[in-house]
Amino acid sequence: MPHAIEVESLEKTFGGKHEVHALDGVSLVVEEGTVFGLLGPNGSGKTTTVRILTTIIKPDAGVARVLDHDVVRDASLVRSRIGLAGQYAAVDENLTGKENIQMVGHLNHLPRRTVNTRATELLQQFGLAEAANRTVKTYSGGMRRRLDLAAALVGRPPVLFLDEPTTGLDPQSRNDLWEVIEGLVGEGTTVLLTTQYLEEADRLASTLAVVDRGHVIAEGTPATLKAQMGTTVLEVGLPSIETAATTARLLEDLGPHTPVVNGTVVEVTVDNGPEAAMTGLRSLDAHAVVPTTFTLREPSLDDVFLALTGRRTEDEEAVGLLPTGPSGTGVLPADRPVGAGEPR
Amino acid sequence: MTAIATPPPRSVQPHRLLCALRWGVSDTLTIARRTILSYTRIPEALFFSTVQPIMFVLLFIYVFGGSIHIPGFSYVNYLMPGIFVQTVAFGSVNTSIGLAEDLQKGLIERFRALPMARSAVLAGRTTADLCRNVLTVIIITAVGLIVGFRPTAGAFSYAAGILLILLFAYALSWGFAVIGLSAPNSEVAQVISFPLLFPLTFASSAFVPVHNLPGWLQGFATYQPVSVTVSACRALMLGGPTATWVLQSLAWSVGLLAVLTPLAVHRYRTRT
Known part of the structure; x- marks a missing residue:
């Protein structure tokens, strides 16, 4: 063409x-x-x-x-x-x-x-x-x-x-x-x-x-x-920062990308939303972790960015936000709602 | 098939030039029309060019006029040429505010991406200002006649005075276009414009004779463009030796145009 x-x-x-x-x-x-x-x-x-x-x-x-x-x-x-x-x-x-x-x-x-x-x-x-x-x-x-x-x-x-x-x-x-x-x-x-x-x-x-x-x-x-970054984002809200870290470890096997902890919220991009949700819930239940929220959503530009660059879109100063490994401590004060400003 | 590759005949060149000229004029008129339409829908802008000069006439004649005595003139006759020049000078602030607004709102960006003549944005704006000034001088002439202004030097001479004022105003428009294109927004454009206008219009022969001013100010007040144009108009409208003042006023207007037009065009081209 x-x-x-x-x-x-x-x-x-x-x-x-x-x-x-x-x-x-x-x-x-x-x-x-x-x-x-x-x-x-x-x-x-x-x-x-x-x-x-x-x-x-x-x-x-x-x-x-x-x-x-x-x-x-x-x-x-x-x-x-x-x-x-x-x-x-x-x-x-x-x-x-x-x-x-x-x-x-x-x-x-x-x-x-x-x-x-x-x-x-x-x-x-x-x-x-x-x-x-x-x-x-x-x-x-x-x-x-x-x-x-x-x-x-x-x-x-x-x-x-x-x-x-x-x-x-x-x-x-x-x-x-x-x-x-x-x-x-x-x-x-x-x-x-x-x-x-x-x-x-x-x-x-x-x-x-x-x-x-x-x-x-x-x-x-x-x-x-x-496909590069997973089609769906699974977003789990937890009652405390400690349980969030535990949850991030539990959800590690779900997606092509490692879970990201943002305050008391854990996000993970996955390929098959419903399947990941069921596996995730079972795993949380087995470890007696009770989430406050549990959502599947479309990825936003923010998520694309995170997947491609490891940075959030408006993160020039927010260096503390790191993808968390098994002993992940990448925690940012939850002063900003996740994905704020993106249309849903 | 070689016929297709034949270069166009030489006569195409002047044709293309003529075409460019035609579109230049057409685009300028489009922008001018748009600017005039805008004016008629902004009450503040209309106020500036109509009510304000009337208020100045009344203020100077009935409030200050009693304390100002000009040998050989009635104060109304002395004042009116000054009011003409002051009003068109103040009106040219519209050029800077309007252009700054167009830049701010992204209209200039749109114009730059259109296949229009590059020069039309500025030429159209200043043409519109010229039209507005024609309206202004008609209003002031009418108000002047009502309050007792009696130009004595004849219609031809009066018209020459008006043309001199319009030319001066046109030159000022280009100056204020430079300011409008340099200011970050329309508020700043306005703030920069007035401090420039006040000394020009008030430290002049527009309202009081220059020899009543403090000595250090007299040199500036005699030869600056507003005073020179006012003096030329006084001579043209009321009689008296005209040649020196008219030549000086023409020199100022043409000189200002020669400097300010390329400057404004340069600012327009380089502003990102």
Whole structure:
């Protein structure tokens, strides 16, 4: 299949008081007509990659091509073939929904008549027809994102960049937006999506790259990535830190990864959830350990990270959190709920 | 099949240039239109360009006016050219606030990823400001006539004075565009803008004769751009020797444009 996006050893450093290596040799390939997910925590380099690919900033080193056009040398050609919707919902609050789309249409140099029909079409398609003539100030967060996406699509771009399209949205709006994005892919648009949510990447993307500190640390289909780290997380809450340590030892044989103790909570990623749950419960029962909670859940980005790097996503300071061995003492004060901030 | 590889005829070059120019103008108008639409929906911005000059006129004429005596002028006539220049100067703060807001909200990012003319974001914004200033000078002219402003030098000369003011305001817009593009957010843009404007508008010949100011201030107050433009307008609107002041004002405006336009464009290109 031909490549819509090719990125080779991209590097970018931001100067200033604290120099930041935002990208440290990122390479990736996106096939035409597919959704590619860039998954990573804040500051991992996702947005910088998108800004380079959309010609907003220039890389320090490396090459990036969109539909065979170099993003630096043929920037204007690239711009006429792409759409960008960002996490900050870049729409003008003082204009109406319709005026926003028309403005972007005119700036895309579409004929006046096309601009007007496209605006009506898109507002309809995104459920904004009734709000079309209201200023964006009166829109909800979900409506703004939809309008932002609609504006990005006005020129029917063959390649679409979505930078954290659903960050900060409520579950209903997120679901609505996912459906819209799935619809686009059905029409053959190539999408590069950045996200912090494993669930989002899993649902939308056919290929994933996990980025961390400006590097791609893992790449593959959602299925292969999940297989690498176990498909389900078994989470057991215990009454004390001591019983948690005991439990971690008892659950050691369950999964491909060693159990992780986080305060009084033990987490272990497993391949077969129900089977692991039954084995685990039997083993706890045999040693007279009574858990306070016992849950199976989908892994979050946090879990992926832990599996790939041994670190949590927001762990720059939380060095105490280590995967626990048999005599594991990797205990962190339970001041933070496990997986906080991730959608379930 | 070799025909396909034939390079395009030379005549394509000027055509492409013409095309770029056409899109540049079209994009500038799109951005200008959007900026003007925005203004009409922000009551504060409209207040600044309409009610504020009226209040200044009333304040100076009825509160301070009684204590200020200008030989050879009625105070209303002396004051009005100053009010024109002060109002358009204050209005140019909108340029810095607006651009800082666009940066903050990610609109500039969106513009940069569009196949639009690079120059249109700044050109459109300053064009919109120019349109707003046209409205402002019309309002001030009307208010002036109501409170007794009687320009005596004729319509042609009056229009020349107005054009001089609009040109000066346009140059200032580019200066405030530089501030807007350099400030981290719109609040800071506003905070930086006013301390620059106050000495320019008040340590000037706009409201009082310069020879009433302390000696150390007189040099600055005579030759700074606001004073020079006010003096040129006074001469054009009320009569008197015009050439020196008009030339000085033109020199300031053209000079400021020559320095500030490339500076603003540079800030726009390099701001990440």
